[in-house]
Amino acid sequence: MTYAAPGAPPAASVEPPVAADSLAAGVGRLTSRIVTLCWVELRKIRHDRTELYTRAIQPALWLLIYGEVFTHVRAIPTPDGIPYLDYLTPGILAQSALFIAIFYGIQIIWERDAGVLTKLMVTPTPRSALITGKAFAAGVRSLVQGVVVVIIAAILGVALTTNPLKLIAAAIILVLGSAFFSCLSMSIAGLALARDRLMGIGQAITMPLFFSSSALYPITVMPGWLRAVSLVNPLTYEVEALRALLIGTSTVLWLDSLVLLSATIASITCAALLLPRLANR
């Protein structure tokens, strides 16, 4: 309902003017918006933890049933003969982050419908900062969810790394992956403009993304065409990086990180460009 018109506030409450043109100010503002939107996300998780629990069910089933069964069957070749459950865990971790991120655009459609988006956009927040902030907020939610998955995996006896540096690196990879997929979701939101349409598209692309990545099986066992798809699927790079960091498989970590980082920057740009479509109704 309320839109604060841009313009100088009355003398009583003048804020120090921020030089919009300086790079430092821009970075400062971007950081501040990321912190703010992550703070909002954490507050929401704190108020309502239902989603945290319900979203833990699926990864638990994947690990407990699918993982245990295929560990015993030994149908899927794993590098260095590590137990399949261990091999699967980073894939499931990436999957639960994907599920959160791919529907994150629903929130922005909700905000558009409720008029919150216009209110956010009249604050001194550049579009790209708003999108980046939301992308990191999705990352924070995925991270909290990821902790739950890691705990379940630890209970099942998966030998995850205890090296704090590797765990931090894995957290960064998980956040990057979520940022990419949430921006993909927000881009779709900018095109679909309706919640139910976004739900449908989200449902339609989640499983193909998941199955065409190396989350469940190594790229080497895939047929040629699937391997090609897998190589352009950012989820593959996320999974490979997580796997290397958490259970010590081999990968080209810098390449994985670089692919994820570029994909994230590209998707942030794309979502930011589509944002005005959401704001103008």
Place this chain on the structure above:
Amino acid sequence: MLSADANLTGLENVELFARLFDVPRKNRKERVAGALDAMGLTEAAGRLAGTYSGGMIRRLELAQALINAPRLLVLDEPTVGLDPIARGVVWEYIARLREEHHMTVLMTTHYMDEADAYCDRVALMHRGAIRTTGRPGDLRAGLGDGATLDDVFRYYTGDTLADNPPEEGGIRDVRRARRTARRLG
């Protein structure tokens, strides 16, 4: 349109805007508390906005707007869907904003009696165009003795409801407003 985040408390809703408007951290708490207090929401500040009544949500939105104290405050139907008591309260707070913070308020409403009672100047719009503008008193006087602003509206728009094809998006807007109203309270 109701626009607050139902999954955050009143306090957090206002703090969000304090952060987005770059209120320095050292006086953020104080400013947020001040805005909530000015809108009579101090007691409810810790509750989720989803539990607020329609009138409280409007006041919460005003508190959010108060954070950066704009010179021009644009309100889109601030009293739609509220019962008469809540409406009166919202108007009380809008008046207070104008007086204490020297804001100009530009607002839309469908209630002619409210426009008459609270607005200095009104512009009557019909089918996307301004038909007339002026002080409510002058407009009424121009139409003769005992005319209400409703009569003025009828006079200037010149047609009856039956003549109007529904505006595009009319149904959609109504649905959206209802949906939001239901969700928020």
